[in-house]
């Protein structure tokens with residue numbers, strides 16, 4: 231199944247993900263704030279504006295659905311959140327879950343904080359920082375969309391993960407190839423799930439196990 235239209239996106243949220251009416255309203259409010267702010271700053275690609283529900287809201291919300299396992303409770307860390315995807319949409323969908331949104335661009339984090347305030351999302355923590363400079367610490371879920379190639383992303387972010395952490399990484403058409411290129415010594419249980427919003431794209435899901443964690447010397451994305 232591929233969700234292609236705005237009507238299909240909203241129907242899937244209501245019927246597939248069983249999002250309640252109040253949350254649908256919150257998401258609609260997020261969409262209108264985004265469209266308004268996009269007039270002032272380039273938050274998302276203009277070509278995606280007619281399809282915000284498909285390209286951003288459901289593309290984010292699918293992370294609550296595509297993984298083969300139940301997501302652990304606890305803090306969700308979204309790296310390179312940009313305009314808010316997937317992290318801000320997840321926070322709107324799961325207002326009881328603490329969600330940390332990290333981005334290195336001040337304008338983006340100011341927007342994220344404003345949007346979270348207007349939407350009344352007290353579960354959101356916005357952090358203006360490079361991922362490289364964040365303090366280490368475990369998180370229940372790690373997500374990142376369009377942030378970095380998989381090997382670099384895992385290298386940068388392994389220190390926020392335990393073997394119980396679930397990683398959810400929406401990728402493009404090259405998801406399976408990116409996964410294949412991870413060094414064999416890395417002990418992981420990642421797999422690719424079909425994206426609900428793009429027949430050619432995949433979501434890399436799974437866990438990073440102990441044993442051979444990536445070393446910081448790989449931080450620039452170089453493979454040995």
Ligand SMILES: C[S@@+](CC[C@H](N)C(=O)[O-])C[C@H]1O[C@@H](n2cnc3c(N)ncnc32)[C@H](O)[C@@H]1O
Pocket residue numbers: 309310311312313314315316332333334335338359360361362374375376377
């Ligand atoms: C291509 S955008 C993707 C934004 C969003 N995740 C999405 O998919 O719509 C990448 C974002 O990562 C941020 N970024 C790039 N390098 C970063 C770093 N080292 N640490 C934190 N954020 C970074 C950029 O400021 C930008 O907002």
